[in-house]
Amino acid sequence: MGLTPVSSGVFDPEASGWDEAGLVVAVVDKICCVQGGELREVTRRSSLILTLCVHEGRLYDGGRYAQIHDTVADKKVADRDNWILSLCSHQGVLYDAGSYHRVYETLTGREVAERPGAVHTLCAFGETLYDGGDYPAIYETRTGQAVSRREGEVLTMITHGEGLFDGGGDGRIYETVTGREVAAREDSVLTLCSHGGRLYDGTSEGLIFETTTHRRLAARDFPVTALCSHRDRLYDGGPYGFIFETLQGHMVVGGIKAVTAMVSVPPDLFQALWSRTQQ
Numbered sequence: 001m002g003l004t005p006v007s008s009g010v011f012d013p014e015a016s017g018w019d020e021a022g023l024v025v026a027v028v029d030k031i032c033c034v035q036g037g038e039l040r041e042v043t044r045r046s047s048l049i050l051t052l053c054v055h056e057g058r059l060y061d062g063g064r065y066a067q068i069h070d071t072v073a074d075k076k077v078a079d080r081d082n083w084i085l086s087l088c089s090h091q092g093v094l095y096d097a098g099s100y101h102r103v104y105e106t107l108t109g110r111e112v113a114e115r116p117g118a119v120h121t122l123c124a125f126g127e128t129l130y131d132g133g134d135y136p137a138i139y140e141t142r143t144g145q146a147v148s149r150r151e152g153e154v155l156t157m158i159t160h161g162e163g164l165f166d167g168g169g170d171g172r173i174y175e176t177v178t179g180r181e182v183a184a185r186e187d188s189v190l191t192l193c194s195h196g197g198r199l200y201d202g203t204s205e206g207l208i209f210e211t212t213t214h215r216r217l218a219a220r221d222f223p224v225t226a227l228c229s230h231r232d233r234l235y236d237g238g239p240y241g242f243i244f245e246t247l248q249g250h251m252v253v254g255g256i257k258a259v260t261a262m263v264s265v266p267p268d269l270f271q272a273l274w275s276r277t278q279q
Contacts, residue, residue, distance in 0.1 A: 020252060022270045023230045024059065025237060026052055026261040031061060031071055033274050034243065037252055040277040043074050052263040053087035055094040059265060059273065060087055060106070068096055068106055072272045078106050088122035090129045095141070097122050103131055103141050113141050123157035125164040130176065132157055132166055138176055148179050160194035165211075167192055167201055173211055183211050193227035195234045200246070202227050208236055208246060218246060228262035237262055 023034040024042075026049035032039040047064035052071075054060075059071040062084030067076050082099035087106070089095075094106040097119035103112050117134030122141065124130075129141040132154025137146040152170030159165075164176040167189030173182050188204040192211070199211040202224025208217045222240040229235075234246040237259025243252045265273070 020230070022265055022267060023228065023235060024052065024263050024265050024270070024273060025226075025243065025259055026050075026061065026063075027259055028257045031273075033270065033277060034253060035274075039253055039256065040274065042273050042276045043069075043071065045069070049260055050083065050085055051087045052261045053089055053094070054263060054265055054269065055087075055089035056092070057266075057269060059263070059269060060094060061261075062087055062096060062098070063260075072269070072276060074276070078104070078109065080104075083118075085118065085120050085133075086122045086131075088124055088129065090122075090124035091127075095122055095129060097131060097133075113139070113144060115139070117153075120153065120155050120168075121157045121166075123159060123164065125159050125176075130157060130164065132168070138166060148174065148176050150174075155188065155190055156192045158192040158194055158199070160192075160199045161197070165192055165199060171203070173201060183209070183214060185209070190223055190225055191227045193229055193234065195227075195229035196232070200227055200234060202236060202238075206238070206240065218244070218249065220244075226259050226262040228264055230264035235262060 020034045025032050030044045031042045045065050049061055050063040052061050061071050062068040064083045066080045068078040069076050080100050085098040087096050096106045097103040099118045102114050115135050119131050119133040121132050131141045132138040134153045138148045153168050154166050155168040157166045166176045167173040169188045171185040185203050189201050191202045193200045201211045202208050204223045206220035220240045223238050224236055225238040227236050236246045237243045239258035242254045
């Protein structure tokens, strides 16, 4: 896969690339730390990694391997009977959802919701957890109350400012609770990201927009599957073989396979993950 090890096995926050330290990415079946414009492999899974989530100071991962792992401990914490598509930390509880049409409390295994299709995305907003997927509504997960109707599948949700926003297969982005349309794209919206007080979106045709102004920021050769706000910078990745610092157009890492997820983690968690790269 061409992962390039960093020149030193020691985590040095003053080293070149400290701007990226704390950025963790899933590259196909591998979870990697980014530092100094290079990747360091933490661990790998038996299939595609689709979601990463920080919860109570720990990093968790899930994907096509139908398991959820505590990434630092490299320990399985849950089994599911299909793909895990989303993990979400909300009010001290870790939740998971996916192609199994259900939402679970991950660490207790308690089922909290069942849906008529795959659940693509979970998002916490205020006191409430929301879910969306291959069904014509966005729900308050725990109450089962439908808050918005959609014509296409919902693929992504994000909290931004004082609102909750969603996007999906119909190419439209909505303020979820009010149902107000804020943008329309020609292709599916795969990812949303709140960064520096602005909302950004990435599409299946490789385009990245500043959502509310509709300003096109970048065009990639393949779908944009991940956007991540980290240390005052916005990053993007996908099956185009690069991680970019989006707003500057700067390539951070190249020569890799598909980036399937990205997450910003706090320094102590990054250091724990970095330590695993030495094992």
